[in-house]
Structures are given as C-alpha cells and as structure tokens.
Amino acid sequence: MMQERVASSRIGWFTAAIGTTVTIAIVAAIVGFVWLPSLQTDAELHGIWDTICSAAGLIQNRAAHAPVVQADYPTTRVELAPQMLEGASAESIGRGATLALRCTMCHGARGLSEANSPNLAGEFPETIYKELMDFKTGARVSAVMAVMVPSLSDQDMRDLAAYYAYLPRPSDAAVGEPPPIVESGAPLRGIAPCGACHGEIGHKTGAAWLEGEPEPYLRAQLDDFASGARHNDIDGQMRNIVRRMTPQEIEAASRFYGGRS
C-alpha cells in the first residue's frame, strides 16, 4: 500500500459532519415529537408540551381522562419473587407443625388428604403462603378456609408454608404418558403446556406442584377458573388459559395429575 499524505483541512469536514447530523436529528425530532403525534386524532393531547411529553414516553397521570377500571371483587395482593421463602429455619418448620394441627381434619396428619382436599405435603412454600394470604383477603373464596385464616398472622402463614414444604410428597410415579395439553399445550389457542409452569418442563414462581393432587379437586379448580368463580390468579393467567381449554382437555389434565399418586 502506498503512503498517502494527510491534508490539513479539518474545519470543512467538522462543520459538514456536525451540521448534517444535527440537522437530521432536529428534523427527525420535530417530525417524531410534534408533527406525527399531532396527527393522532384518538390521542387526548393538550398543547404542544403535552404532545412532546407523550411522544417522549412519559407516563402521565391521566386519571381525569381515562378512569382506571377496577375489578368488582377482591383480587390477589401477593407479590411473589423466586426463592422468596427458601431456607426456612427449623424453628419456623416446628411452629408450622404446631399450627398445622388445626388443618389435619381436611389436609391429613402429614399433609396428605383422604378427603379430596388438596395434598399440601411437599408443596412449594410460596404457593401455600399465597393461597393463605388470598383466603385471608377474600381474593380466594372458600367457606371452610374463610373461618380458618382470619387469626393467622403473616409469620403464621410463612411457618405453615415452611412446614408443609418440608413434608415428603406422595410418590409421583408416572401413570401413562402425559396428554398433549400437559406436554405441548395448544399453541394455536394461546395455551402453554401445563408442564411449562407446573413442573417437568419448567416451573414458574407461584405455580403449584400438582402431581398427586386429588383429581376431583383439580377438576373443580379448573372449572372454577373457567367460570370465574375462582379469581385469585395473578393477571388472570389461569382464567385466560382454562377458558380456552376444551372439557376433554380439562378432564385429561385433571386425570393425569390426579393419577400420579
């Protein structure tokens, strides 16, 4: 490669480069922040400053213009994070065991129900904690649980969660192949596989361990989600899924998880 020399003129390039860039940026900003938003007939913008703020992405308090729609029933107020109840102390588990004495009539002496109530042994602690909180706030409705929870403190619920999570699960030996709804979901109807949140494929915080739960209980819960009678699922996730499931799929999923006991 031959040796080329460097010309000394810098000022022309400097002016042209900066000038062109700044001009393009300013024109783009005027079009993007003022002109285009002003053409939006459906946006309620008041004056140029409001238009610019809206295009900049500022979240503004528009309560006066668009009231926030509130559900006319209590919704869950629990916020779950991964690992939030991990590493419970022996003391917490012991306290939970004592508190759980009042639960044994339905949920069994060791968390395994003989009355088609949910098996709680080995359930994820944050799942138990969330359901107890929801029973207490009324987000989840149950005539039986409604009288059990009012006296429970936050720590009581954490202790109960720790105790039941500590107990050994029923055996989860597989009974037959998982049905398509559990394994693959129904993508064309926007249904993720059950196993993507409830185990085997993946686990999402708050989703319950279902294997070995009583089949009638599972079917009843799915029916209640579908009808909206149960509505403590965060962001309506389960309601949105079950509404799109066929009765056969509800039956197949309940039988599959209920049969693994």
Added chain:
Amino acid sequence: MFNSRHMILAHLWFAFASFGVALLLGEWQMFTRSPLSAWISNPEWYYRSVTAHGTTMAYVLPTLVAMGFGYFVTEKSLMRPLIGLHWAWLGFALVAIGTVTAIVPVALGLATVLYTFYPPLVGNAFYYIGVVLIVVGSWIWVALMSVNMARWKQDNPGAAVPFPMFATVAGSYLWGWTAVGAAIELLFQIIPVALGLRSTIDAGLTRVFFSWTLHAIVYFWLIPTYIAYYTIVPRAIGGRLFSDQMGRIAFVLFLVVAMPIGVHHLYEDPEVGSGFKFMHTVFTGLVTVPTLLTVFTICASVEIAGRLRGGKGAFGWLTALPWRNPTMLAVAFSFVMLGFGGAGGLINMSYQLDTTIHNTQWVTGHFHLIYGGAIVIMYFVIAYDIWPHLTGRALDCVGLIRWQLWLWFVGMIVLTFPWHYVGILGMPRRMAFYDYANPALAGDAASVVMSVIGGAILVVSGVLFLTVLLRGQTAPRAEPGLYRFSVPARPPRTVPVALNGFGLWLSLMVGLTIVNYAFPIVNILMTPGAAVPAVMVGTRR
C-alpha cells in the same frame, strides 16, 4: 513458539470449529420442529439447542473472526509486527474460556434463555459470566487495534493510516461502544439476579440496554465482510478499488449511524415513547447510506476488473469477469443476499410494516439471510484468502471451494426464502412445537420442509469449508509471497485529516447515542414499580 500467525490461526480455528457444531445444532432445530420429525415432547431440548446455536453464531464466531482478521490486517497493512502479542493471546484465552463457561450451563439445561437473554427470564449465572468474558476478551482486541494505529501514526507523522487498518479500527471502536449496552444489562441487571442478590428485574430497562447492543452488533459482524469487499475483492479478481476515500467515508458513517438505531427492535415495547422510536427509525434509514456507497464502490471496482480483462460496452464487462474465481463468485452471492436481506430489512425498520411481521419467522429468515448469508460467505472468503499466509501452505482445491460457496448460497436461499414466507403467513418465531395436523398450520408444512432441505445443504457446505481449511493445513509447504491489499484506481494524493482519525466520528457516535438513548433510559429508571419478579429457568422439584 507462539507468534502472531499461531495466534490468528487459534482465533480462526476456534471460531470455525464452534461454527461447525452450531451449524449442526441449527439444522437439528429446523428438522425437529418440521413435519418430517415426530415431536420431541420436551421443548427444553429445543431451546437448549437454540441458545447454544445463537450464542455461538452471534457472539463467538463473528467476534473471533473480527479479532483474528483484525490482527492479520494490522500486521499486513502497517507492515510491522503486532504490538501486544501477549495481550492478544490473553484476549483469545478469555474468549475461549468465556465460550466454555457459557455453553456448559446451556448444555446442562441451566441457562435456556436464548442468546438475547429475554429478561425477566434468568438462568445460571455462569452463562452470563461466560458472555461477559467473551466481551472482555474482545475489548482487549479493541484496545490493541487502537494502540497499534496510534503508535504507527506516531512513527509516521503526516502519513495517512492505510485504509484496511483504518476500517478495522472503525469496526473495533463500534464494537467497543456497542457492547457497553449488553455489558451494563448483564452486570447491573441480570447477573445480580442470577447470583441471588436480587429477585426482581426491570425487563423494559434491560431490553433498552440490549437494543443498544443489538443492532450495532450486526454492523460489527458486517465490518469484516465490508473490509473484505474493499480490500480483498478488487485485488483478488484483478481489479482496482474504485475509491479509497469512499471506503473511509462508509466506515466512519457506520460508526455514526449504526449506534442510535437499536430501538427499532422495540417498536412493540410500551416502555419507549413513539417519538424516540421515530428518531431511531430515521437513523436506521440512514444506515442505507454507507451500504449503498459500498455497493456502488464495489460494483465500480468490479467493473474496472471486467474492463481490464477486455470487457466492452454497457454489459460486456460482466461476462468478462473471472466467474470461476471463488472471490468473484462469493461477492456476487453476497450482494444478492444483501440485496434481498436489505429489502426485507426496510420492512423491519418501518414502524407500521413491522407490526405485520413482528415476532414471526420472517425475522429469523431475515437475519439468517443477511448475517448467515451475505456476511458469513465473506468470512469464508477471508479465511480462504489469508489461509496460505497463516499456514505457509498452498490452498489449491479451488474446485472444492467453488462447490462450497455455491452450496452455501443455494442453501441459504432455500433456507430463508420459505422462512420469510411462513412469517408473512403469521408463523411465530421462538416456538418449539407446531401442530401441522391443524388446518391453520398445514399450509406452512411444505415451506418448513423446504427450509430443512436448505439447512441440510448448508451443513454439507459447512463440512466442505472445514475440509478445505484442514486440507490447507496439511498441504505441502509453499511460499505464499507478500500479502497485498487492493490498490485504488486513482490513489489520492492526500487524505483529509478527518478521514485519518476517529475523534470527530466517535464524538458524533457518543453524542447521538446520548440523544437517542439517555432520555428513554432515565425515564424508565425514574418510573416507580417497573421491576418485575425474575422468572428462573428450569423446573423445580
């Protein structure tokens, strides 16, 4: 004895061996979600493969090719030994260790997050740490490119930096700055959650930071290809470079306009305001300027070759071109794929048109055509061109090389055209399972099978590529002679000082990044309650 040739060969062999494995994974993915294969039942395996394929193809292959080729260009264009050989080995070691550190958790199913991370999905910390090591290793290269150019300028006052070196340094600066976005995302957002120090993550903010990296990284992948267009192609086909200065302008324009455009990946994200989306659209549109300058310059350079070979008239020079020359073939294939891919890109960058193809297989088809096609085919050319100079052995299997390039071109077209088509039909991307028995999807089946065939052709081409390199490594020794870059048709007497350094262009790059990114980032940071609980990868018993 470690020398720069061994060091560059280490980069390229690691890059191409990883590429070979990732290529097989890609084809397995195509096959397993096609109607030709029974469903594997567990999507986890599919996503593991996608994560490994993407991580290798997007981070490992192009980074190592850019680094290895960059070191080669430094020595050959500055005509003196590389400064910082030990540092270069350290950079390579970090990339290699980072690759292994990242891929092991992916293989174990602990980090099935795909290469774009997808927060609030969070996997094993070692995956992200591995990616950070790859980036840190490449930053050593960025520093070495800068140091080598600066020292050469010191030793050659008043002389213009050779064009190949100037272009390489431009690419390194672009990478150095664009990688900052993903590095911030990993170090301050994702890794603390992966290590269990925090349990929530601001998904909108992480996506904005990733977009900072996500688009300019494509130009970082592209720059070795563009350097090959300008500095290898005209010489290899017996022509002259039409304009040295046009090349310099193209590369500095990439520095300026490749950065402030990443939000066009976030058109559907509510966290960024529509005004900023429009600003990013405008600058995305401006990227066509350096690309069209390059297309013009290279076409003109090729025309010079045709006319020097006796071609006459408006089109006669085309038939006079050395079409049996692998470089000639590759650049033609590359331009065809760049043309189709670029046309598709115009749809991706349009706020309204994008909504029709957003998150569909169109997008996957698009980036495979541009990157896997137009860009990677020139990586092959780079390897073939510099291999004899690295191994000291002849690379004389030209027939095999032609087959390899033809198969890559045909395979990539057969892979990606049906992919675009099913995307227009609405087939979503990032899905492991498609029920082709459903009437709504049955129409996609034939196109997906065509893509599987295209992928199989690419695997054959990949095997041929590695075979050629291996044969080059074992051929009899031969003196390759002096390595030469293209020479300009009309060597400029002087190079403007603005095109001999990067101060002005780096200032514009950083300035535009601030203009287009600072407010959206601060706005999200100031928004209360924007963090959401992380979603940890994997099942739990």
